Amino acid sequence: MQALSYTATAKALHWLMAGLIFTGAAIGLSHAYMSTGAMLFWLNVHYAIGLCVIALSILRLAWRATHAVPPLPATIAALLRHLAHGTHLVLYGLMVVVPMSGALSYFARGKAMDLGLFQIPPLLARNPHLASTMLQVHGWLAYGFIAAIGAHIGAALLHQFVLGDEILSRMLPKGFIRLPPLPRRAKATD
Template identity: 45%
Template sequence: MSGPDHYGTVAVILHWAIALLIVIAFGLGLTIDAFPESWTGAVVNVHVLVGLSVLVLSIVRLAWRLTHRPPPLPDTVGALSRGAAAVIHVLLYVLMILIPAIGIPTLLFRGRGIDFGLFQTGSPFARTPEIFRPLTEVHELASYALIALAAGHALAALYHQFADRDGVLRRMLPPAHR
C-alpha cells in the first residue's frame, strides 16, 4: 500500500530485494578467485543466477515504476538535488539491466551454460576469448560504476534522513520502520 509520502509495498520489496541481490552478485564476483578451484563452477553459476534475478526483477521494477508514480520529494529538496536524483535513478536502472545483459553473452562466449537445477543450458558458442574478454571488462567496470552510484544513492538517503531530517529515506522503508 502506498501513501502520499511513501512508496508502495511492491516497490519497497523490489527495491530492497534488488539491492541485496546486487550486493551478493558483486561480492561473489569480487571473491570468486578466493574459493577453492573445485568450487569455481558452482560459484560462477550462483553469480549468474543472482545476476539473472537482478535482471528480471529490475525489469519488473522499471515496469512498476513507469506505471506507478513515486511519492513527491519534500518541498525542502532543492532543484539541484531533484535533478541529481533523477539522473542517478536513470543510471541505476540502466546499469541494473545492462550489467546482467552483458554478463549473459560473456558467459556464453566463455563456452559455459547455466545450471538452473531442474535443467541446464549449454552455450551455442565455442570459447571465444576475443569476445568474452572485452565483455568481461565492460561487465566489471559497469559493476563498479553501479556500486559507486548505489553507495552515493544510499549516502544521499542517509544525509536526508540524519542531516536534513526531511523523510526522504522513510519513503522507501517497509511500513514497520517508517
C-alpha cells in the same frame, strides 16, 4: 494526490534487488580468492543472481512506469532534484546493463549455463574475444554500479539523518521503526 511513500510492491522489489545485487557483488569481488571448487559453485550462484536481477529489473521498470513516484519534499533544491533523478536513471540502467554484460560474456564462451535444477543452452556461438571483452566491460560497469549504489546509500542516509527530510523512510517497509534525524547541535552564542 500522490502518496508520500512508495507502494509495498515497489519497496519489496527495491529491497529484494538490493539483497541480490549486494550478494552478487560480494561474490563477484571475492571469487578470485576462493578454491576452485568453491569458486565454481559461487560463480553459478553469481550467474543465477544476475539472471534474477535482469528479470526483476524488467518487472521493476514496468512497475515504475505504471505507478506514481512519491514527490520529493519541497525543501529539496532543484539541483539536488536533478542529481537524484540522474542517479536513479544511472542505477536503473546499470541494473540491466551489468548483468546483461555478464550474461553476454558467459554465453560468448559457447557453453550452457548450469543452474543446478536446469540448464540454459548456449545462446551464442563460441567467441573467446567477445567473451573476454565483455568480461572486462562487465567488471568496469560493476565497479561503476557499486560507486552509484554507494552514492545512493550516502544520499539516503544524509537526507534521513542530517537533513531530516526522511527520504529513506519513504522506501522502508511498513511498520519499520521510525528513524529520526540526528539531533542538531545548538548554535553557540557569544
